[in-house]
Amino acid sequence: xKDFKRIILLTFLCLTFIGTNxxxxxxxxxxxxxxxxxxxxxxxxxxxxxxxxxxxxxxAAAQLIxxxxxxxxxxxxxxxxxxxxLTKHIYESTKDKHLVVSVRNRNxxxxxxxxxxxxxxxxRAYFRSNNAGFRSITKLDHNIGYxxxxxxxxxxxxxxxxxxxxxxxxxxxxxxxDLRNNSGGRGDMVDxxxxxxxxxxxxxxxxxxxxxxxxxxxxxxxxxxxxxxxxLEVPLYVLTNNKTIxxxxxxxxxxxxxDRATFIGETTAGGANPGDxxxxxxxxxxxxxxxxxxxxxxDSSWEGIGVIxxxxxxxxxxxxxxxxxxxxxxxQYKEKSEQAARQRLLTLESQINNFTTTTSTKQxxxxxxxxxxxxxxxWEWELNNLGYSYLGQAQNAxxxxxxxxxxxxxxxxxxxxxxxxxxxxxxxxxxxxxxHSYKEAVAxxxxxxxxxxxxxxxxxxxxxSTLAKD
Numbered sequence: 001x002k003d004f005k006r007i008i009l010l011t012f013l014c015l016t017f018i019g020t021n022x023x024x025x026x027x028x029x030x031x032x033x034x035x036x037x038x039x040x041x042x043x044x045x046x047x048x049x050x051x052x053x054x055x056x057x058x059x060a061a062a063q064l065i066x067x068x069x070x071x072x073x074x075x076x077x078x079x080x081x082x083x084x085x086l087t088k089h090i091y092e093s094t095k096d097k098h099l100v101v102s103v104r105n106r107n108x109x110x111x112x113x114x115x116x117x118x119x120x121x122x123x124r125a126y127f128r129s130n131n132a133g134f135r136s137i138t139k140l141d142h143n144i145g146y147x148x149x150x151x152x153x154x155x156x157x158x159x160x161x162x163x164x165x166x167x168x169x170x171x172x173x174x175x176x177x178d179l180r181n182n183s184g185g186r187g188d189m190v191d192x193x194x195x196x197x198x199x200x201x202x203x204x205x206x207x208x209x210x211x212x213x214x215x216x217x218x219x220x221x222x223x224x225x226x227x228x229x230x231x232l233e234v235p236l237y238v239l240t241n242n243k244t245i246x247x248x249x250x251x252x253x254x255x256x257x258x259d260r261a262t263f264i265g266e267t268t269a270g271g272a273n274p275g276d277x278x279x280x281x282x283x284x285x286x287x288x289x290x291x292x293x294x295x296x297x298x299d300s301s302w303e304g305i306g307v308i309x310x311x312x313x314x315x316x317x318x319x320x321x322x323x324x325x326x327x328x329x330x331x332q333y334k335e336k337s338e339q340a341a342r343q344r345l346l347t348l349e350s351q352i353n354n355f356t357t358t359t360s361t362k363q364x365x366x367x368x369x370x371x372x373x374x375x376x377x378x379w380e381w382e383l384n385n386l387g388y389s390y391l392g393q394a395q396n397a398x399x400x401x402x403x404x405x406x407x408x409x410x411x412x413x414x415x416x417x418x419x420x421x422x423x424x425x426x427x428x429x430x431x432x433x434x435x436h437s438y439k440e441a442v443a444x445x446x447x448x449x450x451x452x453x454x455x456x457x458x459x460x461x462x463x464x465s466t467l468a469k470d
Contacts, residue, residue, distance in 0.1 A: 031076070031077045031078065031079075031082065033074065035281075036068060036073050036074075036076075036082065037068055037069075038281070039082070039086070039280060039281060039284060040064050040065055040067075040068035040073075040086075041065070042280045042281075042286075043061075043064060043086065043090070043101065043280065043286050044060075044061035044062075044064050044065050045061070046278060046280075046286060046288045047060050047061040047064070047090075047099075047288065048061045049212075050210060050275070050276075050288045050290045051094075051099075051210070051288055051289060051290065052208065052209070052210045052273055052275070052289050052290050052291055052292045053094075053292070054210075056093075056094050056096075057094075059093065060090055060093035060094045060099075063089075063093050064086075064089060064090065064093070067089055072085075072089070073085055073086070079103040079104075079283040079284060080103055082101075082284070083101040083102050083103055083284055084101075086101040087099070087100050087101045087102075095304045096271070096273060096289060096303070096304070097245065097269055097270060097271035098246070098271050098272075098273050098274065098275060098287060098289045099286075099287065099288065099289060100286070100287045101280075101284055101285070101286050101287075102284070102285055102286075102287070103283065103284065103285075104279060104281075104282070104283055104284060104285045127153075127157075130150050130151065131161065132153040132157060132158035132161045132162075133149050133150050133151040133152055133153045133158065133185060133189075134147065134148075134149060134158075134161055134162070134165050135148040135149065135150045136148045137165050137168055137169070139172065140176075140323065141327070142173065142174070142326070142327045142330045142331065143171075143172055143173040143174075143330060143334065144172060144173065144174045144175070144176060144323070144326045144327065144330055145168070145169040145171075145172030145174070145175045145176070146175075146176045146178065147165060147169060147175070147176070147177045147178065148178040149177065149178065149179055149182055149248070150181070150182055150183065151182060151183050151184065151185040151247075151248075152182075152184060152185030152186050152187075152189040152190055152193075152247040152248065152251070153185055153186060153189060154185070154186035154188055154189060155186070155188045155189055155192055158189065159192070162189065162192060162193065163229075166193070166196050166229060166231075167229075169231065170228075170229070170231055170234075171375065172231075172234060172330075173234070173235075173329075173330035173331070173333045173334040173337070174234065174235040174236075174237070174326040174327075174329045174330035174333060175231065175234055175235070175236050175237065175326075176237045176238075176239065176319070176322050176323070176326055177236070177237070177238050177239070177261075178239045178318075178319065179238060179239060179240050179244045179248045179251070179252065180239050180240060180241040180243070180244060180265060180315055180318065181241065181243045181244070182243075182244050182245070182247075182248035183243075183245060183246070183248070184245050184246025184247035184248050184249075184250075184271075185246070185247045185248075186247060187207075187220065187247060187250060187274075189247070190204075190247050190250045190251045190254065191204060191220055191221070191222055191223060191254075192222075192223055193251060194222050194251060194254045194255065195222030195223050195225045195229075195230070196225065196229060196230055196231055197230075197231055197232065197234075197236060197255065197260055197261070198222055198232070198254070198255070198258055198260055199222065199225075199230060199232055200222055200223065200224045200225050200230075201221050201222060201224070202221060202222045202258070203219055203220070203221050203296040203297075204220055204221065204222060204253075204254035204257075204258075204296070205219075205220045205250060205253070205254065205293050205294065205295070205296060206218070206219050206220070206293070206294050206295070206296045206299070207220060207274075207291050207292070207293050208291065208292050208293075208294070209290060209291045210290045210291070211290075219296050220296075227373075228373055233333070234333065235262075235326065235329035235330065235332075235333055236255070236260060236261040236262070237261060237262050237263075237264055237322045237325065237326050238252055238255060238261045238262070238263050238264070239263075239264055239265045239318040239319060239322055240252060240263060240264075240265045240266060240267070240268045240307060240309060240318075241265050241266040241268075241315035241318070242266050242267065242268065242269055242306075242315075243269060244266075244268040244269060244307075245268065245269035245270075245271045246269075246271050246272075246274070248268070249268045249269065249270070249271065249272065249302050249306065249307055250272070250293060252268060252302075252307040253272075253295075253301075253302050253307055256307055257295055257300075262310050262311070262325065263307065263308075263309040263310045263311070264309055264310065264311045264313060264318045264321050264322045264325070265309050265311075265312075265313060265314075265315055265318035266309065266312070266313075266314070266315050266318075267305075267306040267307065267308050267309065267312075268302065268306040268307045269306060270302055270303060270304045270305050270306035271303070272292065272293045272294075272301050272302050272303035273289035273291060273292050273293065273303055274289060274291045274293070275287060275288050275289035275290045275291060276288060276290065311325075340374070341374050341375075341376055344367070344370050344371050344374055344376060345371065345376060347367050347370075348364075348367040348368065348370075348371055351363055351364045351367045352364070352399070355396075355398070355399045355402065357398050359398075359402075361398075361401065361402035361405055364399075364402045364403070364406060365402065365405055365406040365409055368383075368403075368406035368409075368410060369406070369409060369410060372410050378410075380407060380410075380411045380414055380416070380417060383403055383404070383406065383407040383410075383417075384404070384407060384416065384417065384420050386400075386403055387400045387401070387403040387404035387407060387420065387424065388400065388404075388420070388423075390403060391404075391423070391424055391427055397427060397428065398428070400424060401421075401424040401425070401427070401428060404417070404420050404421045404423075404424045405421060405424075407420065407421070408421045408437075413444060414444070415440075415441045415442075415443075415444035415445035415448060415450045415452075415453075415456060416441070416450070416452065418437050418438070418440040418441035418444060419437070419438060419441035419445075419452070419455070419456050419459060421437045422434045422435075422437035422438040422441060422459060422460075422463065423459070425437060426463060426466070431463055431466050431467045431470065432467065434463050435460065435463045435464060435467065438456065438459050438460035438463055439460060441456040441459070441460070442456045442457055442460055445457075
């Protein structure tokens, strides 16, 4: 069964090879009128039986058969020109840019071992050169994050790269995502990336699939994401042009309906209906849309309309205009975020100054963790030294324990912080808990071949001896 979750997309390989694969197939000598009639009949059958808009498909099918009988395709005697003529005629009837007749890339269905290897190597080269669609990412002046995307690979292949890219963008004061000439791809990546800017569980689209004479709809939502992965308030700018299509438009549409980004450039291509790429002969294939994608609440769509930019400029001017707008927004966002960071420091300082023997350590630990999540770093050695300095003061020993606990929470794979926290627990006669912490120190110390491993082991042995005496 086909995965219904693959929505908001045009089959990736179809988009990759349309317009280029005519070079891969030699001219056919069998392009007779009978052959052309068979192609028209086959396409018409798919339009009637599978196209997501039955009435439009029925009308387009009838017009195609009539055009063939009237000899409108008589002059086209090679795969590329016939495919282009058929596509043009179908578009004139439907205005659907996903309905494309193209030359079959024989490398997609190789018969020999050499062809199979060549196809895999070509796919590998495309993946590597495009970095799973994440063509480039950088930090521009004024701490503006810039991401150029050429396509949307599926999460099963590209989630690791997506996570890295989103992490790098997350420290920006404004973000520009460049979708100019983006050819589309997988819908699961669309939803995943949207979640970073909209939040978890947000409805972003509705896909309605035709199955014979029946229709089935499914709402697409952004997936659950950790708070630190989200960029819900960072100023966001998206660059588009008339070649931004399919999944790239789905990503744009999701941001647009939630008013989350400023769009700069040209109106997108207006192709919203995904489907399947179906061979119709040895030479030709037809992409037929059997799914429509709409707004989850009001059934609006970008099909035939495109995503209209907020600031209309020529494609080649879009980045320049976006930079000017993003610089102003970045400066404002930076000022606001620095004020919030200062407030976190004030909260932490207050927690330390007002800490007593009856204060819960959880509040202090949280204050430190909040600072780290906001990129206010307290280094492991720094907290270790501070914790020990308070442990040496009888009236502040519990504060020292709390600081060393925070250190453990923030640096959980450090053997030394577990050992230090064990010392704090021993100082407050919490021997069993200290043993557990020393065991963690020893285990991590062995994994990292820590230079103080023997000391960690000795501390564990001493704690066990103390417990035995008690």
